[in-house]
Amino acid sequence: MTQKELLYMEDAIGHETNLINIISSTINLLEDKNLISFMKKQLKKHQNLKQNLMQVMEDITNE
Numbered sequence: 001m002t003q004k005e006l007l008y009m010e011d012a013i014g015h016e017t018n019l020i021n022i023i024s025s026t027i028n029l030l031e032d033k034n035l036i037s038f039m040k041k042q043l044k045k046h047q048n049l050k051q052n053l054m055q056v057m058e059d060i061t062n063e
Contacts, residue, residue: 016050
């Protein structure tokens with residue numbers, strides 16, 4: 001993987017981390033149960049994306 005690609009991966013992980021933090025904070029402010037449910041699904045989606053990106057980085061490191 002090139003240096004540019006590694007930097008892209010780091011940025012993508014950072015963006016997912018920011019989204020996770022924003023979604024988590026937003027959930028705590030909501031009252032509508034349907035909206036909370038939707039946001040929790042989005043939170044899980046972004047947690048999984050971050051984990052997948054981190055796994056790719058770990059796999060590259062272990063090569």
